[in-house]
Amino acid sequence: MPERFLNYIGGEWTAPSTNDYFENRNPADREDVIGRFPRSGAADVERAVQSARRGFAAWSRTPAPLRGQVLQRVGELLVQKKEEIARAMTREMGKVLPETRGDVQEGIDTAFYAATEGRRLFGRVVPSELRSKWAMSFRRPIGVAGLITPFNFPLAIPTWKTFPALLCGNAVILKPAEDVPHTVHLLVEVLLEAGLPPEVIQLVHGQGSILGRALVEHPDVPVISFTGSTETGSIIGATCGRMHKRLSLEMGGKNAMIVLDDADLDLALDGVLWGAFGTTGQRCTATSRLIVQEKVHDRFLRMVCDRAATLRLGPGLDPTTEVGPLIHAAARDKVAEYVGIAKGEGASVAIGGAVPSDPRLAHGWFYQPTVFAGVTPGMRVEQEEIFGPALSVIRVKDLDEAIRVNNGVPYGLSSALYTRDVNAAFRAMTDLDNGITYVNAPTIGAEAHLPFGGVKQTGNGHREGGWEVYDFYSETKVVYVDYSGTLQRAQIDTYDK
Ligand code: ADP
Numbered sequence: 001m002p003e004r005f006l007n008y009i010g011g012e013w014t015a016p017s018t019n020d021y022f023e024n025r026n027p028a029d030r031e032d033v034i035g036r037f038p039r040s041g042a043a044d045v046e047r048a049v050q051s052a053r054r055g056f057a058a059w060s061r062t063p064a065p066l067r068g069q070v071l072q073r074v075g076e077l078l079v080q081k082k083e084e085i086a087r088a089m090t091r092e093m094g095k096v097l098p099e100t101r102g103d104v105q106e107g108i109d110t111a112f113y114a115a116t117e118g119r120r121l122f123g124r125v126v127p128s129e130l131r132s133k134w135a136m137s138f139r140r141p142i143g144v145a146g147l148i149t150p151f152n153f154p155l156a157i158p159t160w161k162t163f164p165a166l167l168c169g170n171a172v173i174l175k176p177a178e179d180v181p182h183t184v185h186l187l188v189e190v191l192l193e194a195g196l197p198p199e200v201i202q203l204v205h206g207q208g209s210i211l212g213r214a215l216v217e218h219p220d221v222p223v224i225s226f227t228g229s230t231e232t233g234s235i236i237g238a239t240c241g242r243m244h245k246r247l248s249l250e251m252g253g254k255n256a257m258i259v260l261d262d263a264d265l266d267l268a269l270d271g272v273l274w275g276a277f278g279t280t281g282q283r284c285t286a287t288s289r290l291i292v293q294e295k296v297h298d299r300f301l302r303m304v305c306d307r308a309a310t311l312r313l314g315p316g317l318d319p320t321t322e323v324g325p326l327i328h329a330a331a332r333d334k335v336a337e338y339v340g341i342a343k344g345e346g347a348s349v350a351i352g353g354a355v356p357s358d359p360r361l362a363h364g365w366f367y368q369p370t371v372f373a374g375v376t377p378g379m380r381v382e383q384e385e386i387f388g389p390a391l392s393v394i395r396v397k398d399l400d401e402a403i404r405v406n407n408g409v410p411y412g413l414s415s416a417l418y419t420r421d422v423n424a425a426f427r428a429m430t431d432l433d434n435g436i437t438y439v440n441a442p443t444i445g446a447e448a449h450l451p452f453g454g455v456k457q458t459g460n461g462h463r464e465g466g467w468e469v470y471d472f473y474s475e476t477k478v479v480y481v482d483y484s485g486t487l488q489r490a491q492i493d494t495y496d497k
Contacts, residue, residue, distance in 0.1 A: 005205070012198070016038035016040040027179075028094050030363055032091070034091060037178075037182075045173070052171040059200045060171075068114065075112045082104045085187075087317065090324075093180050110163050111163055118167055121168070136479055138477055145170045146221040147161040147175065148236075149177060161225045165473045168473040178205075213239075216239050224236060228250075253458055255414040258419075259300055263418035264420065267418065267440065271416065277308065279444075280325065285413055288391060292394070304371060326365040327365065332365045338386045347392070376394065407432065407433040414435070414444070417429075451467070
């Protein structure tokens, strides 16, 4: 019988009110059951909210430097447990071990960054327009934060949300994706071992449409942060708009790498393989479009296909594996469906386009790295997020056209430009309509101390990471102290005295 895992609510590991559990299986080998996890109900969310409110009452009054010390210990424990967590993550999510180690490292970086913010968390003191008066602002915790996370970065994304939320003095309810409950279970164990007071964190497992929804609709959860699909983000956005909640949305991408005629093609080749097929293409920053200037188009396409065809598929725990499986059957079916769509629209499948026939891979959700050639702007494979190992190659005349194609999609997360021309690089940095642009590096590789997020339908203007996320998780309060002993009227007495 596989191990049974529990929710963490009210300061203890606890069974779901439904007494119902679901199986979590290894996407590289569906015979491998990792454990059974709660399929919780709305009653569990209710208990979690009540507990988090109690946790908030005490935690919000704990000095920020002491909150930071807890996160310092969290970072140290993650360093100790990096390998153990990375292995567990590869088993339940599928990506290769070097990538899951990187995922844990991102959590470590986020923890140490958050720890130092405990001694900063700046407000501002500015001159008042009136004499004998001080004007300043400081940060207050908000309340209970409901954090809803996706499957592709099972540890990093929960830490991006949880650590700054906690550092700012909020209590947290975590609702991880159904596909990766084990990694978040391990994270909550680390938080508790580091000394986080029990009711400050709650973990509820289960379906997004029930639990996630209950969390978003709960009147005592004023802050929601969500990473996932644009469809779900739109539903959550509508609810939060109606209920006037603070909401951070991080959603889809259709990221492009532009390769100009003068680019170092070997460098660009390494970049595009990593950008397109790393994490089996299941990154919101994945390179899913390759925009190539006409003189080097045919040659570069050949280089990409030759190398992509040799990428070794397999379980992520095997050190020779370069590309792991997709997360589940539906994700793989979606890639296969887009192969049909691409052909129907007149693009060609240059390589891949099928489930691998190797019997060694028969128990997992593997799909061949796929390259679509002859893609033109407006085709569905050029516009829609596939979230799998599929790359659409588009030929352009010059940088102007490349920028137009890059910007001609509904999303705006990441972009990349390969060139040796400094003027072209600066033009692109200015005009590419994305939250992040890489020059001579692929579309993936964000660092924890810089803001992460996109424009257009990728997000709603907030950022994760960096300083910006601390604005999201705190309320700014302004204080004026008038020590003149008289009534001074702002704007009115300012210039007339
Ligand atoms: P993906 O397609 O990447 O799985 P989803 O948007 O479906 O993205 O899921 C991301 C997260 O949102 C998961 O934790 C999921 O359980 C949750 N979720 C799904 N539907 C809803 C919903 N209606 N309300 C709140 N959360 C949801």
